[in-house]
Amino acid sequence: MGANDAIQIVLFFGTTLFLLFLGLTVGTTVDRLHRKRLLKRETEFANMLVTDLRTFPGGAETASHATLVMGQVVIGSDYLKTYLAKLRNIFGGEVRSFLSLMERARREALLRMMQEARDRGYDAVCNVRYETSNIGVAKRRRGMAMAEVFAYGTAYRSTELSP
Amino acid sequence: MIVVNTETIPGMKIVRVKGIVQGNTVRAKHVGRDLAAGFKNLVGGELKGYTELLTEARRQAIERMLAQAEQLGANAIVNVRFSTSAVTQGAAELYAYGTAVICEPTSVQPAEQV
Numbered sequence: 001m002g003a004n005d006a007i008q009i010v011l012f013f014g015t016t017l018f019l020l021f022l023g024l025t026v027g028t029t030v031d032r033l034h035r036k037r038l039l040k041r042e043t044e045f046a047n048m049l050v051t052d053l054r055t056f057p058g059g060a061e062t063a064s065h066a067t068l069v070m071g072q073v074v075i076g077s078d079y080l081k082t083y084l085a086k087l088r089n090i091f092g093g094e095v096r097s098f099l100s101l102m103e104r105a106r107r108e109a110l111l112r113m114m115q116e117a118r119d120r121g122y123d124a125v126c127n128v129r130y131e132t133s134n135i136g137v138a139k140r141r142r143g144m145a146m147a148e149v150f151a152y153g154t155a156y157r158s159t160e161l162s163p
Numbered sequence: 164m165i166v167v168n169t170e171t172i173p174g175m176k177i178v179r180v181k182g183i184v185q186g187n188t189v190r191a192k193h194v195g196r197d198l199a200a201g202f203k204n205l206v207g208g209e210l211k212g213y214t215e216l217l218t219e220a221r222r223q224a225i226e227r228m229l230a231q232a233e234q235l236g237a238n239a240i241v242n243v244r245f246s247t248s249a250v251t252q253g254a255a256e257l258y259a260y261g262t263a264v265i266c267e268p269t270s271v272q273p274a275e276q277v
Contacts, residue, residue: 154167
């Protein structure tokens with residue numbers, strides 16, 4: 001075994017280790033900061049009435065100016081999470097590393113929908129539905145993972161909320 | 164045009180159902196966006212290029228649905244639903260559908276125009 005082989009081995013494992021380390025440090029920080037932002041924004045929207053009921057809670061007479069609002073987000077996984085999921089693929093079972101990814105994507109999409117509703121002057125959203133798309137499906141096969149979540153609902157002005 | 168995903172419109176009464184209307188679009192992502200996404204996939208975080216792409220595509224599907232409803236002479240679409248399917252690797256179909264109706268205001272508060 002020559003020095004060349006040694007360099008190749010170091011490069012091979014070194015790259016993987018570096019990417020795992022990157023996932024562990026940057027990836028975890030990105031995750032944590034996003035959660036923090038989500039929590040902050042969720043408290044800002046605490047007084048908004050968001051439901052997934054098919055009709056207007058409190059009856060149609062309490063609602064006015066109904067319109068469709070939407071929120072879309074695509075969040076990528078980091079290298080560490082993808083790696084852990086691959087390991088999990090051998091034994092099966094719950095893939096915990098992707099749980100947080102999906103949860104963050106759903107919350108973000110919902111918040112964007114609520115933001116659109118607020119920007120347009122509405123104070124409530126009903127009949128919220130979630131949808132997932134898969135434009136990154138080719139990527140997923142190559143070992144990249146992303147969560148694509150779309151949330152939509154009917155925004156309206158509620159007389160129940162205003163004093 | 165009033166667009167909602169509920170079965171009824173507050174302050175409005177549905178007087179005539181015009182039938183189902185739909186709009187779809189098939190979008191593929193391009194290499195430039197893939198590069199940025201590939202890097203983002205190492206450290207995590209939002210893939211803004213894809214978000215924009217999907218938002219734009221969704222808007223187009225809605226516009227096509229609206230055009231169909233207009234052709235039918237409807238003034239509102241109720242019970243709007245979205246659906247997606249993967250046609251092939253890297254291309255996705257975004258589909259919007261709903262029921263085109265003609266509605267009339269029942270009270271003094273009219274619904275907002277989209």
